[in-house]
Structure formats: C-alpha cells, structure tokens
Amino acid sequence: MTIPELDPAVLRFYGETVDEDSRLRDSADGRMELERTKQLLRRFLPPAPARVLDVGGATGIHAEWLVEDGYEVHLIDPVPRHVERASAVCRATLGDARALNEPDDSYDVVLLLGPLYHLPDPVDRYRVLTEAVRTAKPGGLVAAAAINRYASLFEHVSYAHLYQDHMQQSVANIMSTAVYDGERGFTLSYFHRAEELASELVAAGMLEVQVFGIEGPAWSLVKAAEQQPGEGPTDELFASAMAAARLAEPYPELLAASSHLLAVGRTPYRLP
Numbered sequence: 675m676t677i678p679e680l681d682p683a684v685l686r687f688y689g690e691t692v693d694e695d696s697r698l699r700d701s702a703d704g705r706m707e708l709e710r711t712k713q714l715l716r717r718f719l720p721p722a723p724a725r726v727l728d729v730g731g732a733t734g735i736h737a738e739w740l741v742e743d744g745y746e747v748h749l750i751d752p753v754p755r756h757v758e759r760a761s762a763v764c765r766a767t768l769g770d771a772r773a774l775n776e777p778d779d780s781y782d783v784v785l786l787l788g789p790l791y792h793l794p795d796p797v798d799r800y801r802v803l804t805e806a807v808r809t810a811k812p813g814g815l816v817a818a819a820a821i822n823r824y825a826s827l828f829e830h831v832s833y834a835h836l837y838q839d840h841m842q843q844s845v846a847n848i849m850s851t852a853v854y855d856g857e858r859g860f861t862l863s864y865f866h867r868a869e870e871l872a873s874e875l876v877a878a879g880m881l882e883v884q885v886f887g888i889e890g891p892a893w894s895l896v897k898a899a900e901q902q903p904g905e906g907p908t909d910e911l912f913a914s915a916m917a918a919a920r921l922a923e924p925y926p927e928l929l930a931a932s933s934h935l936l937a938v939g940r941t942p943y944r945l946p
C-alpha cells in the first residue's frame with residue numbers, strides 16, 4: 675500500500691517550531707489534559723504487564739507513566755527529535771500511523787493520542803484506525819484522541835483575541851470546515867465532533883466505543899486565569915475544573931465544550 679507523504683508543515687512544526695515535550699507540563703490546560711488522559715486510560719487499561727503501542731507518542735510523555743505503571747511500551751512517531759528523546763523512556767522508532775511496521779495481533783493496547791489531529795483526509799484517518807485494529811490483539815484496547823471541533827472558540831476567548839475580526843473569521847472557518855490550514859500559530863489540523871470520532875472507530879471495526887471529554891467543559895476558565903493578568907489559576911480552580919470534567923461525563927451534549935476528546939474501543943474477537 676502506498677501512502678502519501680506526511681505534510682512537511684506538520685513535520686517542521688514538531689521538528690523545529692514547538693517543543694512538544696513541554697506542552698502537557700507547562701500550561702494549566704496541558705496539565706489537565708495529561709491528568710485526565712491518565713485517569714481515563716487507567717479505567718480501561720488491562721493490568722500490567724501488558725504490551726502498549728503508543729503511536730504518535732511524541733517525546734514519551736504518556737510512555738513515561740505507562741512504563742512506571744509496569745507496561746512494556748513501544749513508541750512510534752514520525753519526528754526524529756521526538757523518537758530520540760522518547761528512546762530514553764522506552765523502545766522508540768520512526769514510523770507513520772497509517773502504515774505500521776508491526777505484526778498483526780501483537781499489542782494489548784494501541785494508543786493514538788495525536789495522529790488523528792493532523793490528517794484532514796478521512797481515508798488517512800481510516801487507515802490509522804484500521805492499522806490500530808490490525809496490530810491490537812483480538813479484544814484489545816484502542817484509545818484515540820482528537821481535537822474538538824469547537825476548541826478554538828473557547829481557546830481564543832481565553833487569550834482574549836476573539837474581539838478581533840480576523841480571529842473571528844479564522845475560528846468560524848475552523849468550526850465550519852473542521853480544518854485549520856496551519857497558516858499561523860498551530861499547524862495543519864483536523865477538528866472532530868464527538869459523534870464523528872465515535873463513528874470513525876466503529877467504521878474501522880471497533881466495538882464498545884465510548885467518547886469522553888478529556889478536559890471537560892471548564893478548561894477554558896482555567897486557561898483564561900492563566901493567560902490573563904493576575905495570579906493565574908488557583909489549585910482550587912484547577913481541581914474544580916477537573917471535577918467538572920468528571921461530572922460532565924454522563925452528558926454527551928457537554929462533549930462539545932472540551933478541548934480534546936478521547937475515544938476508546940475494543941477490537942473484535944475473530945472466529946478461528
């Protein structure tokens with residue numbers, strides 16, 4: 675199977691522009707994303723030791739706690755400097771989520787916490803999800819993260835940018851097209867609605883699919899407290915936003931307000 679090259683702008687963004695290693699450690703919404711992702715995954719992970727394939731794992735931020743929890747992690751990422759740094763944490767190799775160089779039925783868990791963000795073509799996302807199903811063992815867990823379609827609406831209020839016409843235009847474009855072209859700031863990206871993410875996992879053959887709001891509906895209050903003049907978010911505000919994320923879980927209508935979404939599904943058992 676021939677797959678198209680990864681967009682060079684995405685490789686440049688992670689290879690030169692941003693330090694992905696600090697994204698989930700240095701900002702308040704990043705810390706919410708890290709903590710909630712851990713909490714949600716720990717509900718579904720099989721007991722350690724088990725084999726985890728962390729596709730798009732960047733510098734190993736999730737691999738780090740998974741290894742500490744006793745899992746055997748293999749991280750795959752297309753960005754050489756990510757793989758170099760992740761090698762200090764676990765086995766790490768260069769690769770593309772759309773064509774994994776891994777045998778069938780070989781991992782208990784496949785994580786896709788990043789690759790779907792940067793693939794606007796639905797055929798590419800289908801390849802990523804079917805590759806996860808192929809490499810996971812029957813009955814294995816696949817967890818896939820996405821950026822929420824409406825995340826930039828909340829984010830640009832927290833930066834207090836949205837009163838400007840060009841920001842309103844840019845956010846309106848993302849919400850109506852689901853794509854950011856990467857002209858300024860972030861890079862080429864795709865923004866999912868929750869029900870769309872769920873149906874993509876189902877279309878790839880996954881069962882028992884559920885979607886969670888990672889940061890929940892109050893993340894942008896924490897981000898605004900951090901971005902706007904003042905003392906920054908208090909521990910009580912952070913803990914309240916984390917509680918809101920948990921309390922919102924039974925209400926799918928609140929998924930639209932989260933910054934990121936996490937979908938989990940199981941791969942089917944096959945008849946011998």
Ligand SMILES: C[S@@+](CC[C@H](N)C(=O)[O-])C[C@H]1O[C@@H](n2cnc3c(N)ncnc32)[C@H](O)[C@@H]1O
Pocket residue numbers: 680684688694698729730731732733735736750751752753756769770771772787788789791792
């Ligand atoms: C926003 S980062 C997320 C990193 C980390 N998994 C996390 O949850 O914080 C997105 C990651 O996806 C990787 N990525 C982008 N396109 C990919 C692809 N086609 N296959 C595998 N990884 C990809 C990037 O190199 C980057 O490391």
